[in-house]
Amino acid sequence: MSRDRFDILTLIGLAGVVLVTLFLLLGSGGRDLRLASGPSQATERALQERAQAAFFAETYAPVEELLAVNKPGEALLRLEQIERDLPAEAHTALLRGGILVRQGALVEGIGEYVRAVRSRADYVDTRSPLQRRAEIEQLLATALPVVQSQAQTNPDNQGLNRALRDLHYLQSRLAGGCE
Amino acid sequence: MRRLLADRHLLLVLAAGITLGLFGVLLSRWGNPERTGICVSCFLENTAGALGLHNNVRLQYIRPELPGFILGATVSALIAGEFRSRGGAAPLYRFLAGVFLIVGCSVFIGCPIKLFLRMTAGDLTTLAGFAGLLAGGWLAVRGLTAGVHIGRSAPQQGGSGTLVPLLFLFLLILLFVQPLFLLISTRGSAAEHAPLLVSLGVGLLLGVLAQRTRFCITGAIRDLFLLGRRAQLVWGLLAFIVTATLTHLIAGSFHAGYFGQPGAHLDALWSFLGMLLVGWLSVLIGGCPFRQMIKAGEGDTDAGMVVIGMLAGGGLVQSWGIAATAAGVALNGQVAVLAGLGFVLLLSLLFRERSA
Numbered sequence: 001m002s003r004d005r006f007d008i009l010t011l012i013g014l015a016g017v018v019l020v021t022l023f024l025l026l027g028s029g030g031r032d033l034r035l036a037s038g039p040s041q042a043t044e045r046a047l048q049e050r051a052q053a054a055f056f057a058e059t060y061a062p063v064e065e066l067l068a069v070n071k072p073g074e075a076l077l078r079l080e081q082i083e084r085d086l087p088a089e090a091h092t093a094l095l096r097g098g099i100l101v102r103q104g105a106l107v108e109g110i111g112e113y114v115r116a117v118r119s120r121a122d123y124v125d126t127r128s129p130l131q132r133r134a135e136i137e138q139l140l141a142t143a144l145p146v147v148q149s150q151a152q153t154n155p156d157n158q159g160l161n162r163a164l165r166d167l168h169y170l171q172s173r174l175a176g177g178c179e
Numbered sequence: 180m181r182r183l184l185a186d187r188h189l190l191l192v193l194a195a196g197i198t199l200g201l202f203g204v205l206l207s208r209w210g211n212p213e214r215t216g217i218c219v220s221c222f223l224e225n226t227a228g229a230l231g232l233h234n235n236v237r238l239q240y241i242r243p244e245l246p247g248f249i250l251g252a253t254v255s256a257l258i259a260g261e262f263r264s265r266g267g268a269a270p271l272y273r274f275l276a277g278v279f280l281i282v283g284c285s286v287f288i289g290c291p292i293k294l295f296l297r298m299t300a301g302d303l304t305t306l307a308g309f310a311g312l313l314a315g316g317w318l319a320v321r322g323l324t325a326g327v328h329i330g331r332s333a334p335q336q337g338g339s340g341t342l343v344p345l346l347f348l349f350l351l352i353l354l355f356v357q358p359l360f361l362l363i364s365t366r367g368s369a370a371e372h373a374p375l376l377v378s379l380g381v382g383l384l385l386g387v388l389a390q391r392t393r394f395c396i397t398g399a400i401r402d403l404f405l406l407g408r409r410a411q412l413v414w415g416l417l418a419f420i421v422t423a424t425l426t427h428l429i430a431g432s433f434h435a436g437y438f439g440q441p442g443a444h445l446d447a448l449w450s451f452l453g454m455l456l457v458g459w460l461s462v463l464i465g466g467c468p469f470r471q472m473i474k475a476g477e478g479d480t481d482a483g484m485v486v487i488g489m490l491a492g493g494g495l496v497q498s499w500g501i502a503a504t505a506a507g508v509a510l511n512g513q514v515a516v517l518a519g520l521g522f523v524l525l526l527s528l529l530f531r532e533r534s535a
Contacts, residue, residue: 040359041362042365045365118506121237122366127366127367127370128366165445168439168445169506172442172444172505175439175442176368177212177213177442177443178213178215178288178368179368179504
């Protein structure tokens, strides 16, 4: 294939662009590339995770204290107060779910757990500092056989059927998978 | 049977099926998410997230299996003298087909390969998806026999067939270099992955085998309807299913049941329709998502357009809330599947060669 002057100049231009790009990338050791967008994603995420954990610890400390002295009713009231400032917060749902289950309101408690996990998957994630896998596994171990048998004897009870569906959802989330 | 086994190509097809079944399960044991040892659609969603095409922080990672598939196919095609830049058959329709393939997969939660990986692990919710895939394949075969044909590809100039392999080589380099603009999940399913070199090695091996054998899940279904058991791909698919089942049983990951399965939902109708869309579309455009990647690696720019469409689709299904979760399929997902079915029907009208 014959090359004319145009081809040769184009090839020289291409080689020049490649060489300059390589020089910039290799010469800088990738430093500029790495500093181009401010703090690293990893730093941002670590900061966000820690800030989130600290925020929850501080915000929900009064609720935890009331639970520690066995005052679940007052803890529920406190959660309602928090909910006015932080509407639809998953952590409120998670704590309320725990209290309701302990008080025997199984169907409502399971619903709250599902609300929490659906809006923040961290609660079933082994890598997250917010994870509550053990608590949810415990809920499944105790509630699933009860709700299953009650739903079988009361097939028209919509609340029980919903609770059973919710428990299967939690079971599926604990099992993992890609979503 | 003896004659069949004497056929060298059939043996290669069986080897491809066995390798896919074995490593499809083992990659999950080695770190990939449960039942997701290999899933082209999940991996593309992860890759789209890593490139910033969606902001689901739990699904951001360049899965090395994908560059493995494409580059393995490229190397294999180059060695066999089968690498040819070709394309030009309705490229933008193919781009859209790629987007809708991922829509169907994300509503079902998984590509056809993952469907079988989930099914062979005892996940009974996949039966609706399996029925949908078969129905989609059957409808597409009816379309093909009625003259539906999505254009003819032609040789292309300028080495355009190398662009998609080069793109995935670039993604692989990004994965090794990890520049700061690359997003990598530290939580969620994208944070679960097998060692990089293992994933890459398996991807390369499967890329080579699939290139040599033309292995394709929906291709096997198409051939089943057209040729019956004489079709070699059907035997490859069976080898995949048997190997995956045995590996699940040996690895202890077989748990038969309908409820509480990992990465599964109970919306059977939408599982059916999602996979109907995938089966139908895949047969019409000449291959399942995995096969499209292999063809793109061989220099087929039409398949390359599908792959780019799938990558864009991977971003869209997460950003627009189309992808299903264990909670079920959201309205956005349902509408997107229906739009996809409308798209296939439109294709069938626009690309029908009618006899005078």
